[in-house]
Structures are given as structure tokens and as C-alpha cells.
Amino acid sequence: MDRRELLCAAAGAAALFAGGGVLRAWAGPSGSGSSAQLLRPPGGQDENRLLGACVRCGRCRSVCPAQCIAVAHVEDGLVNARTPKLDFTRGACDFCGKCVEVCPTAALGAFDPACDKIGCAVVDEAACMQCGKCVPACPYAALNWDGERGLPVVDAAACNGCGVCENVCPSASYGYYDGAARRAVAVAPINALMKGGAQ
Structure with missing residues (x-):
């Protein structure tokens, strides 16, 4: 191998390395499945449709009376940036x-809360403070209290x-002093649950 071939091989390796970094940034922190890890508004559970149709206009966010719709950031992956979560x-x-009604491109499709799911609550037993606030707050009676263990059950x-x-x-x-923002009861996206084999 002469010097020219060696330089070409090194340049090719550097390009592959850089390309891998670009792909990771494009997809997000957890690779190709990162979109499935974002919790989407009602009707946005079809990731392919949402990413293909969403024009990042922010109308869903501005109309949400609960103000629970935010936007994904670059750290969620370039492909997800400015999409609703x-x-x-x-x-x-x-x-x-209202978010479905104002979507101009049908990126958020039809959603029936009686049979469709955004996701499902998951309890982090180690982080639970056993305060019991979540159980009576649930409007669907989807949480029950396990008196023996002193924990909510979904x-x-x-x-x-x-x-x-x-x-x-x-x-x-009150429970975290390490900068973590995840709560002891948190909703996991339905896409992530289905990918993991959960219903």
C-alpha cells in the first residue's frame, strides 16, 4: 500500500466515522428507535405519518388548554426537532x-380515548415516595394502591x-437531588411499549 492509498483509506474511515455521528444526531440519543420514545399528542402515535406530515407550525401547542404539548428539541434528534411531544x-x-382539529396537515389523526392510547403509566418503585397522590387523581381508575408494598399499581x-x-x-x-426530572409515575409512549412487547 502506497502513501496515496493509505491517505484515501484514512479519509474514508474518517468519513464513515463522521457519517455515523451525523446519523446518531439525526435519529436522536437512542438511535433509530428514538422517535418511538417520544410521547406524542393524541393522534400522533403513527410516527411515520407524524414525521412526514408535521410542518412544525406549533398550532397544536398553542391551542392546548392544559399546556401539556411542548416541542422536541435537537437533543431528541434532528428529525424530531420542533415536532410536538x-x-x-x-x-x-x-x-x-383541539390539537387534532387545528393540525393543518393531519399529522395528528383521529383519536378516540375510549379505545386509543397515548401510552401507559409506569411506576418506578425505587423513586416512589408512597404519598398516594396518584391513585385518587386518576380519572380512569387505572391506578390502585397495593397496601402491602405501599406502592401504586397500574x-x-x-x-x-x-x-x-x-x-x-x-x-x-422532592425526591431527586441528582438533576433527574423523571417522576416515580411516568407515562411511557405506546410505541415504546409495543416495541418492547408490552400491551
Whole structure:
């Protein structure tokens, strides 16, 4: 191998390395499946349709009476940047349907909270403060109290991911001193649950 071939091989390796970094930035922190990890507003559970149709206009966010629709940032992946995602630390979804109504491109499609799900609540037992606030707050009776363990238990069939439990959970405010923002009861996106084999 002469010097020219060596330089070409080194340049090719550098380009592949840089390309991998660009692809990771494009997809987001968890690789090709990162879109499935974002909690989308009602009707935005079809990632391909949402990413293909969303024009990042922000109308869904501006019309949300609960103010629980936020926008994804660059750290969520370049492909996701400025698309809508739910942030239940700000409020909870009451499925009013206004976000779907104002979407100009049908990126947010039809959603029936009686049979469709945004996601499902998941309990982080180690972070739970055992305050019991989430159980009576749930409007769908999807949380029950396990008196023996002193922890909330999620009925996945009844939970549709409205986020009330996450919104009222105080654990991130009082329980974390390491900068973590995740609460002891948090809604996992339905796409992520289905990818993991959960219903």
C-alpha cells in the first residue's frame, strides 16, 4: 500500500466515522428507535405519518388548554426537532381534541380515548415516595394502591396515558437531588411499549 492509498483509506474511515455521528444526531440519543420514545399528542402515535406530515407550525401547542404539548428539541434528534411531544410536568391531557382539529396537515389523526392510547403509566418503585397522590387523581381508575408494598399499581388495560398521575407526582420535586426530572409515575409512549412487547 502506497502513501496515496493509505491517505484515501484514512479519509474514508474518517468519513464513515463522521457519517455515523451525523446519523446518531439525526435519529436522536437512542438511535433509530428514538422517535418511538417520544410521547406524542393524541393522534400522533403513527410516527411515520407524524414525521412526514408535521410542518412544525406549533398550532397544536398553542391551542392546548392544559399546556401539556411542548416541542422536541435537537437533543431528541434532528428529525424530531420542533415536532410536538407531551410534557406532563406542565399539565395533563384531557383529550379535548383541539390539537387534532387545528393540525393543518393531519399529522395528528383521529383519536378516540375510549379505545386509543397515548401510552401507559409506569411506576418506578425505587423513586416512589408512597404519598398516594396518584391513585385518587386518576380519572380512569387505572391506578390502585397495593397496601402491602405501599406502592401504586397500574391497570394497563384501563390506562390510556392521560398523564394526570405523572402531573401530580411530587417525586421529581422532592425526591431527586441528582438533576433527574423523571417522576416515580411516568407515562411511557405506546410505541415504546409495543416495541418492547408490552400491551
